[in-house]
Amino acid sequence: MRGRGKDAAVRGWAAAAFAAGAGMTVMVAVGAVGGVGDRATENGARVAAALYEVQGVTDSDVARLLDGRVEMVPVREDPAAPGDRIRREEVAGPGAYAYEAGSLEPSAWISVTPDNRGRGWPWIPTILALPGLLLISAWALARHPSPPPPRYPATIALLSATLLALVAATARQWSHAELEDLGAAHLARGLRAAEIALAAGADPGSAARAAGLPWATVTSLDTPDQLWTMPREVGAAIASTPGLRTAPTYTVEAGGATYYGGSIALAPPTTPGPPTPDGPASAPDTLHLVFLGYEETASPTVPLAASALASALLVSLVLFLLPLSARPRSLRRTLAAWGFLAPAAFLLIVFTFGPLLFSLWISLHEWHLVDPAHPFTGLANYRDLLADGSWWSAIRNTAVFTLHVPLAMAVALALALLTRGSRRAVRWARLALFLPGITSVVAIAVVWKWLLNDGYGLVNRALEGVGLDSVPWLTSPDTALASLMMISAWMVVGYQMVVFQAGLAAIPRDWYDAARVDGAGPLQRFRHITLPGLRHTLFFVLVTSVIGSFQVFGLVYVMTEGGPLGATDVAVYHIYREAWEFLRFGNAAAMSWILFAVVFAATWLHFRFLEGKSAHA
């Protein structure tokens, strides 16, 4: 009786999982298809922005090419924040795309409203729904008495459906990125073909078509008087237009002058017509503007992989809950616990575990902030970093910087021993000792910059006062890093002292008394009682301080900006510059993983060492 009921439950679960998996596959497929149209329109808007840079192109040309409505919107100031331009989403409205046309007078947004091909996925409601649903179901299940009511499968199914929706949305986003990469690769290939053909005096259009771009056409423009009055500038404008970076600029020799031709990637019309036959081979003084298009029907593999992954997850979720459902009490407890964990777990997944994977993903791509194409490059970023001297010098600087930790620990231990047993002195001294560690790093960096000022800083004045030479603390490559180490030690000493005090208080007093009876001197007592007794504390402080010092940023940012001559260029500052100054996110992500590996190795060694020591003790 009981066994048969269980069998039925198992069959029910299996059916539910199957149905959910099938539903998800459909959702993913739909999402991916919608995504292509979406992306085509966005590319189109970029192309339009570039086209407007070319004289003689009219709105109707662009509209025809893009198969959508094209509008010019003058750039306005944002009334809420003067000086800021309004955001492009406000110009374009939902589902449309807008790009700034910089060289138009006055500068304007180009807004393209597509014929409604792609729909955005309701991201926020989906994300918000998940924890809410988890909580509600946890609550509902926890309230029900022990024989499981038939509502259980329904609740789980609801939960699974939400999960699926989330997975589908993610997969759709991924398929976007993948299609974009495919398109970029296609375009690069076609352009290369066109370029080679042109150099050989052949027809670039048919070469590009042969390279797998059925919509490639070549328009011959008259030079130089009519359209290309300023060919270099026009070419440069096209080349620097965001979104067109994948289309390299090429130069054409015509009439003894060099002209820069822009190659424009163009999205195809929705119903592809037959390829247009293009003009005769190029005359020496004709400039070619190559319009390339690519077929966006490539089958996205990422959604399929995501479906497989999600199915596996779903099945394991069901397998996890199945044994519990036989024991409703423990199912109820589990769900209640997950209700408690939901807020923290949700935030950790979204803002820690998710980003960790995402960061790994970024590090495998050539990822530029303003370039929508992120071609997959495998381990190329890591390979390049191995040969990047400036990055390894940043790692070396970071490692050297970390050497201030033992120094600070020695001082902190001395202070802890000094204040041992006298609570009043500690309480009195605490503010002075502690303030450097807890207060504004930037303010501290500024005041130290002033203290260590070459000509007028207090430190150098004091040195001169006693007849010594002043030291270029922050302005010489030989001393700058040492100065930062000194300041950092000054900052962490108070915190370390308090931890040591706690550790000292945990060592039994009798041990000292016994040692004294045995005739041990203060040094021997320190060597044989205090140090072994503090072993765990010492290692804890060492590990946390080393991890902290590997991440130093504020001091460097304010005091030296990595200088002089890169002497204080530490890892996090190097990564910051790579990502937010040079906008090379792929590289920066790879750097951060290398840093992680270094930190992890250091920590692991510490722990191994610690464990080895404890085993012997």
Added chain:
Amino acid sequence: MPDPRAGMKTPARIGLLVAACLIMAAPFLWMATTSLMSQLEVFSSGRLLPENPLWSNYPDALTAQPFARYFLNSLVFAAAVVAGQVATATTAGYAFARLDFPGRDRLFMLFLATMMVPAVIILIPRFLMIDALGWIDSYQGLISTELVSVWGIFLMRQYFRTLPHELEDAARVDGAGPLRIFWSVGLPLAKPAVATLALFAFIDAWKNFLWPLLVTRSMEMRVVEVGIAAFHSTYEINWPYQMAAGVVAVLPIALLFLFTQRYFVRGIQLEGIR
């Protein structure tokens, strides 16, 4: 004031301690005195104290950039982070300490493992996510990533584990559900740990520099730390102004510390002795 228990070396000890404190405090004292000097005095004389304290440096420096707005932003940011971290850490800490479910300890280890991950590694994806959401230069962009602290979860779990079970058992016998037990029994007992967590969350948020530097663009959204850094590069050689701004940035934390010392020390000791 010799301490009778400390033995014969007391005067030497106190002398050393005073010296150490002076070294530690000297930069702050120098910051305060410089903030009252005129710009000419800073560069010309070798004086340690200003001849005539120039109090007007403070209003002048603080109105040269919208510091009131910076403080408001820091306050909003820190308050939201405290609220978020207390909410997430107490619930999760309670679940890890008191509720029984499969995989609990493995999950806890997984959470703890994230403490070893350098923050910089998730900075780039977080930034891209916040950018994709359109939250750059907004409070929600500043706050949303900082709402959970694994250290806080750890702290709360350790604390909940030290509490006796009897009260909760009594509540359970009375028919209270887990949420009710947590809210009316567990949480009130954990007040000291919550205070410690809130304090640390506040200080960390107040000190946070890199994340606000990345996600804020306009002057209206800057927090104090970013504001001081920007002020520093604008008023490069006007040291009295910069020191005045520095004093104002350090003072709230110093005062907070003065009144809440024991929570600080408890937090550090709880963390140190695992």
